[in-house]
Amino acid sequence: MAQLTVDIGGSPGINCRGYCEYCYFRKVRGVQPLGCRYCLPFKKGCDYCTRGVKEEYSGFKDLKTIADETLANLQTKQGDLSRVTISGGGDPSCYPRFCELIELLGSMDAPLHIGYTSGKGWDDPKIADLLIENGLSEISFTVFATDPELRTKYMHDPTPGASLAILEKLCGAVDVYAAAVVLPGVNDGDVLEDTCRWLQERGAKGLILMRFANNADQGLILGNGPVMETQNVQSAESFRDLITDLSKKFTMKISGTPLWDPELGSPFAIRHEPDLIAKLPRVLRRASVISGSIATPFIGTILSACGSKVPVVPVKKEIACLITADDIRTLDLSVLEPSVIIPGRAFIHDAEAEEILSRDGTKRSVIRGPDMLTADAETSMGMTREQVLEMEMDGFTRLIWTINQFGNE
Ligand code: SF4
Structure with missing residues (x-):
């Protein structure tokens, strides 16, 4: 069709x-x-x-x-x-x-x-x-x-x-x-x-709620913040709690972005599925995976369950897909491996990323990871848990293949 x-x-x-x-x-x-x-x-x-x-x-x-x-x-x-x-x-x-x-x-x-x-x-x-x-x-x-x-x-x-x-x-x-x-x-x-x-x-x-972002760390790009000068903003955690409370009060599906879809357990629903994690490839090499601050702990947990010994490195920006060159400029280069994987959809030119991440004299190669590792609420609305898990299995399989292909022994 x-x-x-x-x-x-x-x-x-x-x-x-x-x-x-x-x-x-x-x-x-x-x-x-x-x-x-x-x-x-x-x-x-x-x-x-x-x-x-x-x-x-x-x-x-x-x-x-x-x-x-x-x-x-x-x-x-x-x-x-x-x-x-x-x-x-x-x-x-x-x-x-x-x-x-x-x-x-x-x-x-x-x-x-x-x-x-x-x-x-x-x-x-x-x-x-x-x-x-x-x-x-x-x-x-x-x-x-x-x-x-x-x-x-x-x-x-x-x-x-x-x-x-x-x-x-x-x-x-x-x-x-x-x-x-x-x-x-x-x-x-x-x-x-x-x-x-x-x-x-x-x-x-259903109702999809979106946490309002008003500064670069919350995910604004294109120099457009603050969007509303005096508007309060919520932390991702307090927003997640708001979604949890509402979803208990109503039968209609209510989910939020960046966090979360209580019905499906996403983003990163796979973290609650040890049998599926066991089916992912093992991490056999070393590479630094860079992500947004919200996704980092989730990705770190899943990769270490697959055998990774290298911590996932967060930038200050909360949303991985909206990472720009400015976000990686503030990273501590001493913690990075010679191979660095950035989110597939990050808004950085690869050559510029390599230049920024090699400023300390250690030549680092930058590789793009998969476009998506999970489904945010806008994506998961209308999806089943099985579809979200399939998407996450696919994303993590690709990420681990990338680590094993480009990482160091
Ligand atoms: S895209 Fe148009 S409708 Fe949507 S928030 Fe902006 S001004 Fe409003």
């Missing part, structure tokens, strides 16, 4: 009816490319880490371009379509010819999936009927809070009543995964419990 992704273009904030107060793109300015896994060996900066990360497109594509591209993509697919996903840098609800877009995609008779919307572009509750009639099957909807005033104040939703009416109707008809960035003192506490209750009563499939 084939799947089709329809890219409608657009840029966050610019094609979102203005920035939400907490939007990570709000303060991104024209910064230098960071370097990444797609860059050529001799050139720092490629299209992905220069424009793709910032989701910098020139605006929404016009409907004719979308139709032409969709038709061209369709011709490369074989068999029935199992899903059509609408994606893009801008918010689909703000697409100017949204009704025509949905009718066009609905004519393909495949389940429609909206990967992300805030709903703040929709002003008419009838949009819900249009979506249902045209085969919408799944939507990820940023609710922030079901208090309309908070949606207006923090998301700048001009018609929160209409957006919530659409959300309500969709909850009863299709798979709705709601999402919210949690701003302590704004939409947590009673407001958050009210939001959970509202969603659960109306039939939402």
Whole structure:
């Protein structure tokens, strides 16, 4: 069964009816490319880490371009379509010819999936009927809070009543995964419990909560912090405890990122599965694995259970996939082995990483590890525990192969 992704273009904030107060793109300015896994060996900066990360497109594509591209993509697919996903840098609800877009995609008779919307572009509750009639099957909807005033104040939703009416109707008809960035003192506490209750009563499939990040160590890149000058932030541990408490109070699935999915035990659900860990390859060589500060203890536990004698080295940044050159500059080089493995998706140019990590006169080679070792809540929502474990087995097998291939005796 084939799947089709329809890219409608657009840029966050610019094609979102203005920035939400907490939007990570709000303060991104024209910064230098960071370097990444797609860059050529001799050139720092490629299209992905220069424009793709910032989701910098020139605006929404016009409907004719979308139709032409969709038709061209369709011709490369074989068999029935199992899903059509609408994606893009801008918010689909703000697409100017949204009704025509949905009718066009609905004519393909495949389940429609909206990967992300805030709903703040929709002003008419009838949009819900249009979506249902045209085969919408799944939507990820940023609710922030079901208090309309908070949606207006923090998301700048001009018609929160209409957006919530659409959300309500969709909850009863299709798979709705709601999402919210949690701003302590704004939409947590009673407001958050009210939001959970509202969603659960109306039939939402789940709620993904995102810990708000306001500085580089918490995961901001592109020099865009602080996003909100005076906003409090939560530690990853206190956020994990919030998720645990909520998931006990509600039957609807509630998970959080960076931590955690209580139903599946992820990220790193494999740590509770000694039989699976025993099936992983043994670590036979020495290499330093660098990771974010949240993942480091988990990865360390699993690798040492597989025979590694080398500690995993954390940078200060909490999120491994968002590690940049600045994060590895502050590492104590004396603890590093001659072979260093960085996260596959780290935003560093390999040659620059080698230069930084060889500053003490010891030549170190830098190798990229697997792209993913586990599933965060955004990935695990909709996955089974078996699927998450399979993903983790695959990630750790690749990591250990990399250590055994490039590490030292
Ligand atoms: S809808 Fe999403 S991408 Fe657009 S401004 Fe708000 S947070 Fe940013």
